[in-house]
Amino acid sequence: MQYRDLGKTGKKASIIGFGAEYLDRKPYERVEEVINRVLEQGINMMDLFMPGSEVRRNIGQALGSRRKQIQIQGAIGSVDLKEQYDISRDLDTCKRYFESLLTDLGTDYIDFGMFFFMDTEEALRQIIDNGIVAYAQELKKQGVIHHIGATSHNAHVARQMVEMGLLETLMFSVNPAFDMNAGDVSIDGLMDSLEDRRLEGVSPERAALYLACEQRGVGITTMKTLGAGKLLSKATSPFKDALTVGQCIHYALTRPAIASVMLGYSTAAEVDEACRYLTLTDEEKDYGNVAHAAPGLMHGACVYCNHCQPCPVSINIASVNRYRDIARLDLANIPPSIVQHYNSLVAKGGECIACGSCEERCPFGVEIINNMADAAEIFGA
Numbered sequence: 001m002q003y004r005d006l007g008k009t010g011k012k013a014s015i016i017g018f019g020a021e022y023l024d025r026k027p028y029e030r031v032e033e034v035i036n037r038v039l040e041q042g043i044n045m046m047d048l049f050m051p052g053s054e055v056r057r058n059i060g061q062a063l064g065s066r067r068k069q070i071q072i073q074g075a076i077g078s079v080d081l082k083e084q085y086d087i088s089r090d091l092d093t094c095k096r097y098f099e100s101l102l103t104d105l106g107t108d109y110i111d112f113g114m115f116f117f118m119d120t121e122e123a124l125r126q127i128i129d130n131g132i133v134a135y136a137q138e139l140k141k142q143g144v145i146h147h148i149g150a151t152s153h154n155a156h157v158a159r160q161m162v163e164m165g166l167l168e169t170l171m172f173s174v175n176p177a178f179d180m181n182a183g184d185v186s187i188d189g190l191m192d193s194l195e196d197r198r199l200e201g202v203s204p205e206r207a208a209l210y211l212a213c214e215q216r217g218v219g220i221t222t223m224k225t226l227g228a229g230k231l232l233s234k235a236t237s238p239f240k241d242a243l244t245v246g247q248c249i250h251y252a253l254t255r256p257a258i259a260s261v262m263l264g265y266s267t268a269a270e271v272d273e274a275c276r277y278l279t280l281t282d283e284e285k286d287y288g289n290v291a292h293a294a295p296g297l298m299h300g301a302c303v304y305c306n307h308c309q310p311c312p313v314s315i316n317i318a319s320v321n322r323y324r325d326i327a328r329l330d331l332a333n334i335p336p337s338i339v340q341h342y343n344s345l346v347a348k349g350g351e352c353i354a355c356g357s358c359e360e361r362c363p364f365g366v367e368i369i370n371n372m373a374d375a376a377e378i379f380g381a
């Protein structure tokens, strides 16, 4: 397994994570099979939003004395009042379900307390006005949760939360098809657009969210990385070409700030299939075909895919572009960490000799030579 820093939390996250949803309503033996394989593979991130007691108890029992081997994202506001998944912004209801999560799991802490399904400004107002933010902050003070986060599918609302300083981590829906839709559509809209193949070009709002998270040290974990499986089939992929699981994972892991891709598993074999990503070659992970399949839609914006390498003067072009893009979010306040990262690159933008070979290789039509010069001007090297 490989591990990445989860923003500024001080925690390391396995790049392959685990969304536990598919364990819902499964017999205990199956839950144990999946949990065992997850831990054997070194996966240390689990998202557990399900409000039902039975699946939570099964997971707690399967973890047993191994609780500390996994970091749990637990939802604040996920309920099943009408015997189906629902969302509550009522403080007492949120408390009741969150406290029962601890009891069901048989633990006295949750690593990441996540405001659940934060897709609207109304939801943001409600968690503040109803005391749910204050509740999470109090839990953190008591050590019951270690960090505060949120789950969201809406780039506009997610960025608001990040800029307010509410979050230390964010779980966000990330895949190349979603990234080509407007940032403020709902999850239903995103899934609909996959079916209808209405791609609109790279969403500046979504790109800016990832950069803002990196800028502020908010680590992202992902959901919907395979587009509910639709990206894996030629018939349902909006790119007119099937992507592989490895390509989808790689796409997510090459966005700024992303630490862990949370995939759902209902068998041990599916855990192994996801972890096969760790053994793929660069060619197998390359997702350049999405650009060829959607000509024009992803034109001009760097997606940090590294397709342009090698550079004769050893510039890591994707990294230079990424630090430049983050700096351009707010040129007057470039985070010192970003300046430090840029300065520690082996070769900087200013060393570009304008040979142009990278631009020939870039499937996304990025004006790399101009970007290198721009980075040199911004960072002074």
Ligand code: SF4
Pocket: 301, 302, 303, 304, 305, 306, 307, 308, 309, 317, 318, 321, 361, 362, 363, 364, 365, 366, 368
């Ligand atoms: S410049 Fe092009 S090829 Fe290079 S990382 Fe960016 S998008 Fe990929």
Ligand code: SF4
Pocket: 310, 311, 312, 313, 314, 315, 317, 351, 352, 353, 354, 355, 356, 357, 358, 359, 368, 369, 372
């Ligand atoms: S144009 Fe500049 S960045 Fe691109 S390969 Fe040549 S030297 Fe490297």
